[in-house]
Amino acid sequence: MRVAFVSNVVYPYVTGGAEKRIHEIGSRLANRGHEVTVYGRHFWDGPSEITSDGMTLRAVAPAADLYNDDRRSITEALDFAARALPPLRRRLRDDEHDVVVASVFPYFPVLSTRLAALGTDTPLVTTWHEVWGEYWEEYLGSLAVFGKVSERVTARTPQHPVAVSGSTADQLAAIGPGRDDVAVVPNGIDTEQIRTAPRPDAGYDVLFAGRLVEHKNVDLLLEAFNRVCEERDVSLGVIGDGPEKARLESQRESLTNADAVEFLGFLDEYEDVLGHMRAADVFASPSTREGFGLTLAEAMAADCSVVAADHPDSAADEVIGDAGFLTAPTAKALAGALETALDGDRPIVDPVDRAQRFDWDAVALQAETVYQRVVDSDGRPLESDAMLGTSP
Structure with missing residues (x-):
């Protein structure tokens, strides 16, 4: 296959989950003999077109700031979309790609990308990491209607x-395509990298x-952990940054x-995060909105x-299945689950075994199957048996 990925950000020059997914899947497809091209912004030094890990990286727009304060820049997204359209349309009209994959x-x-593909035989695959729905109210406030409409x-x-x-597939089906038309291919992890990440001194x-x-x-x-500390001599490490940091430090x-x-x-170093996971007994994430839950898979592998x-x-239940502890998002329930885990009670299923299904090698094979079936379908929707995701 000749596969084209469209993403304004390109890994490893920008390090986020969506671009890393493209890199990991794309490089493995290239290694399996497929021709892979990534259309993105020019975040790397040198010419606008380079070869990296077997893939062609083709810049169709200059580097740009991705955020305004703590929010993704709408003008950046519009600018990239406008700049990417003409060169992508030329390539698709020349029949250079069998399938084009755009990240959402x-x-x-x-x-x-859909406009660029009009009048061609090149099908469009989209990768949905989340469906925001009502979260737009929290993210944009009075402007939420524009996010919802988009x-x-x-x-x-x-x-x-x-x-x-x-x-995420269920949430997408609620606003657009039929549920049977949505294939599921999970995000992935490098299990070997996690197993060998150097542990911190403490x-x-x-x-x-x-x-x-x-x-x-x-x-x-924090509230739940404080309760746990009343009867245990334990420690909690919080890795990350964001708009809630000052409030949480005050708490x-x-x-x-x-x-x-x-x-x-x-x-800064991803392996430092992995090392801390390897050194910890318990990984806790009471998040109530996760399109996938990558850190949960990483922690299981550790x-x-x-x-x-x-x-x-949240897709946490899909990711951890019986290889972890699910709890109601309350301080009391969370404290109880932490106590259970800290007392040495292990999940029914071994976390390391569970994590193996999310290794990038397995995920890339699933993605390859979906892309090939799209190419072979001649534009028809895929049947429900193309649902390739994991079950609990």
Whole structure:
């Protein structure tokens, strides 16, 4: 196959989950003999077209700031969509690609990719990491209607959608395509890299890693951990940064056992995060909105006992299954789950074994199958047996 990925950000020059997924899947497809091209912004030094890990990286727009304060820049997304359209359309008209894969979010490049493909035989696959729905109210406030409309328009654009979890697929089906038309290919991890990451000199009994935003519910974790500390000599490490950091640090100071909690901030080296996971006994993430829950899979691969929130807007139950502990997102319930895990009770299923299904090698094979079936379908929707995700 000749596969084209469209993403304004390109890994490893920008290090986020969506671009890393493209890199890991794309490089493995290239290694399996497929021709892979990534259309993105020119974040690397040198010419606008280079070869990296067997893939062609083709810049169709200059580097640009991706954020305004703590929010993704709408003007950046619009600019990239407009700049990507003409060169991508020329390539598709020349029949250079068998399938084009556009990452959601942002939405506008998906729409411009669809326009670029009009009049050609090249099918469009989209990768949905999340469906925001009512979260737009929290994210944009009075402007939420624009986010909701953009999301719905994108969902209803002709495409072959791929969701990273069954939960995300269900949410997508509620605003656009039929559920049977949404294939599920999870996000992935490098299990070998996790197993060999160097441990820090000193670790924590309980660890959290993630962006410090409201729906991650780190405030609940702090309250629950403070209760646990009443009868146990344990420590909590919090890795990450975000708009909630100052409030959470202030909350930490009010805790009876404040000395047992340490904020490590954002760690530049990914392996440092993995090392802390390897050194921890328990990984806790009471987030109530997870399109997939990558840190949960990473923590399982590091042989942590994982504690996560059970919530309809989170795919945590799909990721951990019986290889961790699900709990209601309340301080009391979370404290009980932490106590269970800290007492040495292990999940029914071995976390390391569970994590293996999310290794990038396995995920890339699933993605390859979906892309090939799209190419072979001649533009027809895939049947429900193309649902390739994981079950609990």
